[in-house]
Amino acid sequence: MKLLPLAPEDAGSREAFGRFLAACREQARARGRPQLASITLEASHLDPLAVLESIYEPGELHFYCEQRSSDFAVAGAEAVVRFDPEGESRFAHARAFIEETLENTIAIGDLSLPFGGPHFFATFGFFGSPKRRSAFPSATVFVPRWQVAGREGRFSAVANLLVEPDADLEAIAAKVWRAREKFSAFDYSRAQSEPVRGAAAFAVTEVGDGPDFRRRVEAALGLIEAGAFEKIVLARAVDAVAPSALHPLGVLNALRQRFPECYAFSAGNGHGQSFIGATPERLVRVIDGTLATEALAGSAPRGRTAAEDARFASELLRSEKDRREQRLVLDSVLRRLRALGIEAAAEGPARIKRMQNVQHIHTPVRGAMPDGMHILDAVSALHPTPAVGGTPREAACAHIPTLEPFERGLYAGPLGWVDPQGGGEFVVGIRSALVDGDRARLYAGAGIVAGSEPEREFRETELKFRAVLDALREVEAGDSAGGER
Numbered sequence: 001m002k003l004l005p006l007a008p009e010d011a012g013s014r015e016a017f018g019r020f021l022a023a024c025r026e027q028a029r030a031r032g033r034p035q036l037a038s039i040t041l042e043a044s045h046l047d048p049l050a051v052l053e054s055i056y057e058p059g060e061l062h063f064y065c066e067q068r069s070s071d072f073a074v075a076g077a078e079a080v081v082r083f084d085p086e087g088e089s090r091f092a093h094a095r096a097f098i099e100e101t102l103e104n105t106i107a108i109g110d111l112s113l114p115f116g117g118p119h120f121f122a123t124f125g126f127f128g129s130p131k132r133r134s135a136f137p138s139a140t141v142f143v144p145r146w147q148v149a150g151r152e153g154r155f156s157a158v159a160n161l162l163v164e165p166d167a168d169l170e171a172i173a174a175k176v177w178r179a180r181e182k183f184s185a186f187d188y189s190r191a192q193s194e195p196v197r198g199a200a201a202f203a204v205t206e207v208g209d210g211p212d213f214r215r216r217v218e219a220a221l222g223l224i225e226a227g228a229f230e231k232i233v234l235a236r237a238v239d240a241v242a243p244s245a246l247h248p249l250g251v252l253n254a255l256r257q258r259f260p261e262c263y264a265f266s267a268g269n270g271h272g273q274s275f276i277g278a279t280p281e282r283l284v285r286v287i288d289g290t291l292a293t294e295a296l297a298g299s300a301p302r303g304r305t306a307a308e309d310a311r312f313a314s315e316l317l318r319s320e321k322d323r324r325e326q327r328l329v330l331d332s333v334l335r336r337l338r339a340l341g342i343e344a345a346a347e348g349p350a351r352i353k354r355m356q357n358v359q360h361i362h363t364p365v366r367g368a369m370p371d372g373m374h375i376l377d378a379v380s381a382l383h384p385t386p387a388v389g390g391t392p393r394e395a396a397c398a399h400i401p402t403l404e405p406f407e408r409g410l411y412a413g414p415l416g417w418v419d420p421q422g423g424g425e426f427v428v429g430i431r432s433a434l435v436d437g438d439r440a441r442l443y444a445g446a447g448i449v450a451g452s453e454p455e456r457e458f459r460e461t462e463l464k465f466r467a468v469l470d471a472l473r474e475v476e477a478g479d480s481a482g483g484e485r
Contacts, residue, residue, distance in 0.1 A: 001105040001117075001420055002027075018173050024106050024163035034162040036081060036101060036143065038118040039176060040109025043155040048075035048148045049256070053249050058272040061142055063121035064252065065416070065427070068260035072151040074115050074417070076144030079270075080160045083141045088128040090139040091380035097141060098376075098418055107420070113156040115149035117420040123267045123275070123429075124414045126384060127397075132407035135273045135434055141418075146179065202472065207237035207441065208405025213461065214454035216403050217446075223399060224450050231328055232390035232399060235445035236461045237406045240472060241438055248274035248435040254471040259356050263427045265415055275410045277432030278467065280355050283382055283414050286375040286423040291342060291367050293378075295330035296353065297387045297447055298322030298361040299460050313352045313359055321451040326350060326361040328449070329386045332393070333365055336381045342367045357467055375424045379414050388412035388428060388445065409434065411443040433468045442468050 004020060017039070024037040052064055052075040061082070066073035081101055085093035098120050111117045125138040147158040159179050161172060206212070211219070213236050220232050248266055255278040256264035262278040269275075285292045300316040303309030316322055330346060337344040344367025353362035369378075389412075390396020400408075411434075416426030434441040444464035446457040 001102045001107055003111065004106060004108045014173065014177055017176055018169065020106070020108050021163060021167075021169045021172055021176075025165065025167050025169060027106060028163050028167070029165040031104065032165070033104060034164050036105040036118060037161050037163050038105060038107040038109075039159045040107065040111060040113060040116045041157050042110060042113055043148070043157045046148050046150055046155045046157070048073040048150060049249065049253060051075060051148045052077060055146060056249060058268070059270060060268070061140070061144070061270045062266065062268040062274075063123075063142075063144070063415075063417070064249075064264075064266040066256050066264045067262070068256060068264075071153075072114065072149070074119070074147070074149035076119065076121050076142075076147040078145035079142040080145045080162055081143045084137040085139045085141070086128065086137070090124065090128050091376045094122060094139060094141045095374050095376040101143065102420060105420075109158075110156075111420065114151035114154050115147065115158070115419070116156050117158065118143050118160050119147060119158075119420075119424075120418040121267075122414075122416060122418065122426075123410055124379070124383070125410055126388075126408040126413045127401075130407050130409070131401045134407045134409040135271075135436065136267075136269050136275065136410050140269075202240040202242055202469070204238050204240050204469075207239055210405055213458055217448055217452065217454040217457050220399075220403060220448045221450070221452060221454075224448070228399065229396040230391050231325060231386055231447055231449045232396040232403070233386075233388050233412075233445045233447050234400070234403055234457075235408065235411065235443055236465075237411075238442050238465060240433075240440045240442060240469065242440075242472075243438070245438050246435050246440060246472070248276050251433075251435065251440075251468075251471055252276050254474045255468070258471060258474070259467070261355060262431070265427065265429070267410065267415060273434060273436045275415075275429065275432060275434050277429060278471075279427050279430050279432065280353065280358075280360065281387065281428040281430060283385070283416070283426040283428050284375065284378045285425040286369060286378065288423070289369045291337070291344065291369050291378060293333060293337075293344075293365045293382065295326060295333050295346075295363045295365065295385075295387070296360050297326040297329045299446075299463070300359050301463055302354065302357055302359060309354075309359075313354075316359065316361060317350070317352065321449060322361060323350070325386075325447050325449050326363070328391050330363050330365070332386045332391055333382065337365075337367060337378070340373065340377060340381050341370045342373075342378070358463055374422050375418055375426070379416075379426050383414050384412060385428075387447065388430065390447075408443070412445065431464060431467050433472075440468070440472060
């Protein structure tokens, strides 16, 4: 990527943008292919979700992610470049696409701003080659036309566009200028003022025919006893049908209010369907050559009192079954990173990570990335972790389609972004739902190991379903700004 200097006094100059676009067109002519032009400007206070609401179109791709407890949020809409790789090599193909695109990118602006420069938003399905039809491709990587973001009190607005060798620079400059005026100081009075509503009354039905979840857990335990694998994660899916159409961003707003410690996310496929959720699990983050990930497994409810909450946490930490499950995840993460040449280490002993309605056993992991390694190399190595797939990975994942009567799609897959420096962040798409018109398909899974009890695993999935179902009902009640309960 070529970064052109932009003097502070030129930040508000239309002439400077014109010169920049002329340089892009000149490079497009020299290389005989379009160039990606990226313009980053600092903005006054923005709420990226409010901006996304104002430009949301069901027929366009979008991506949103926020973690309120870390004070960051990013939104991108409309694809200026897009790639949908398939198969088990989709991570490598996505990296090649990103690197080729950056070789044909020219940028101006302050890339030290939060999410400065062109970002590649990506969604990867759980499986590279799905067995059944899915609402999303097995992978999508795109650069948005419009991107807004904030982190710790600083905000950026980014416009990305393709400049063809024969581009009409005046028309492009006019479009960018209008966007600059809109996003540099966003006018919320023109945005949607009425709350985006869902529906309080739902008809909820289990997805799939054949044996119920408990019987499928029993079948998995039989395979574990036979030595097929040590652990497998089995999921349930339920369809919640509302009397009227649901708006995914309304549900997302309720989720981000309820679960500030989670990553609230939404990805739109450009055909009116959105995959949304509030996940507690980060797959990997890379900043300045340092990789951070985690081992998360085992579940217990939150207590109604401090004493009950502490008792549940203590029982979880003492549970031989849950500690063994979490150790399988940690050992797998460390082993896969070592195979990449990353000497990562656990940061302290296992601890409790508390969410609004559930708590888990958690161990942070950190390591240095070797030179030349890309975040998607780490994503490819880590996905799926035993927390969402099983162990050994290949054996467990081969059995998932035979034990689950639905296609996972993006459920438990990696979702995130790659920055211009090859870093970024990916989360695991759990505690999630696919919103499609008046229907929301909710997903929840449980880790099955020797000693698992089918009824207890069923109750664990019920607990996880409740997070998204309560958010759906809360939106209709009109109190999604009410925060945690």
